[in-house]
Amino acid sequence: MSEPILELRGLTKVYPGGLKALDSVDLDIRRGEIFALLGPNGAGKTTLIGAVCGLVRPTAGTMHAFGYDLAKDWRRARARIGLVPQELSTDMFEPVIDAVSYSRGLFGHPPDPGRIEEILRALSLWDKRKDRIMALSGGMKRRVLIAKALAHEPDLLFLDEPTAGVDVELRKGMWELIGQMRARGVTVILTTHYIEEAEEMADRVGIINNGRLLMVDDKAAMMQRLGRTEAIITLSEPLSQLPSAIANFPVTIEQAGMALCYRGGDGTGKGKAEVANLTKALSAAGIDYTGIDVHESSLEDIFVSLLGEGEAA
């Protein structure tokens, strides 16, 4: 595996009021991946991004980006990092092209009208380049922020809730855009409330709550390890006990004997295959059923379950 593009060790942030927003976070981000940081409100996602991007002063811990110590070589590191904030924060009176060109210069890059045009065209903003930002729709304003973050051609891009408050169509467009960035070799770290967003795009997922990183894993591995299949088989006749023909399946009798509940599998489709075998076994044993309801657990189920465990611990 290549060297991590970002390494956080023991990253801790305690705000003056005593709130511990980050609690000894260790995290490695791989070059070229899309990493989704999931967590409820106040979990520490934005603080983590802020610490890396220089908006928040960490209380303890170390941060290295591209091998540079962010506390010492911050100029080198920050020149290669882009940030799209959660809030629509930009000078609303400024024309789009001026705002994007300013961002490029701020990060030390020479003017490059061709590159700016390319970015604005990719974000469908070229026709609006002379418009004041205040005249744009919410979705376009968000795209302006993305254009500003891309203006200095970052290698590592933070997207803090990139699709918060945008409609479904635009959200899909954002997902496509993030996919294009990855194709160009940009490493993307995004925070989101929409679990389906992480499920759709992320290579790896980190779950954070109360400032603690509860889990970091490949999305597929996480689904395999923690995913489950649940199937409710509605019976024609009630059962008082499990027939021996299906005793080897992870099945329980529910709804006063009128339903069998299967809970098993691993999130890779193994559960569905077992349910199919279960129905065959039921038919072979002469047990009639009137319906089957199969549910594969989503990343959201895993997320909620992990948060529940975290709260209980």
Next chain:
Amino acid sequence: MTGFNFRGAWSIFKREIIRAFRTAFQSILAPVLTTSLYFIVFGSAIGSRMEPIDGVQYGAFIIPGLLMLTLLGETTSNSSFGIYMPRFTGTIYELLSAPVGVAETLIGFVGAAAAKSLILASIILMTANLFVDYTIAHPILAVIYIMLVAASFSLFGFILGVWADNFEKLGIIPMLFLTPLTFLGGTFYSIDMLPEPWDKIALANPIVYLVSGLRWTFYGSGDVSFGLSLGITLGFLAACTAIIAFIFKTGWRLRA
């Protein structure tokens, strides 16, 4: 990128200058109009009936004071707004996440505020020429002194803009302290004209030294020596620089 980010500093500077011209009426025309009114009322109408002070016609005598009045007010407000607005709107995230440090930020914001004030000072001097006749005894020193004062109060404004957490605080220092102290700092009169003990008490007002210093560069005489005025201006510049260095070192009111 390891050293000073020239393009970053230039980008901030250019943007601030563009912002000033975007609001040209407020930033340039309004202060020029206000100062012109002072010249008409005090310089031409009332001034023509006043005795010369230290051999200088009254209309010409008030030019350095009026220039200082505008310079202090505009420089402070330009600079304080320049840094306060990004904090207020949240756009400061971009500045804080960029490879720019204290030097680039100051050259950008403070340099732009000082440059705007110098443009303004030039326009005011040209406007003054329409109403009163004057000559500048030490023009090079006058330019240097104006630049020093503009830089000092741009730094001061920057500190105000970082300190303020609402618009009221942003305006309170210029309105309640700076403007009254400038009016009482010998803008329209010489300290010698005040009765005892007010002529001594007036020396506690730091603006007296600034107005006097600029007046000396214009007419070769002032309420205090030019050396003292220059020393106080340089001391103020150094104090503001030290405070800003502290702000950037600790991240006070800038970084969470």
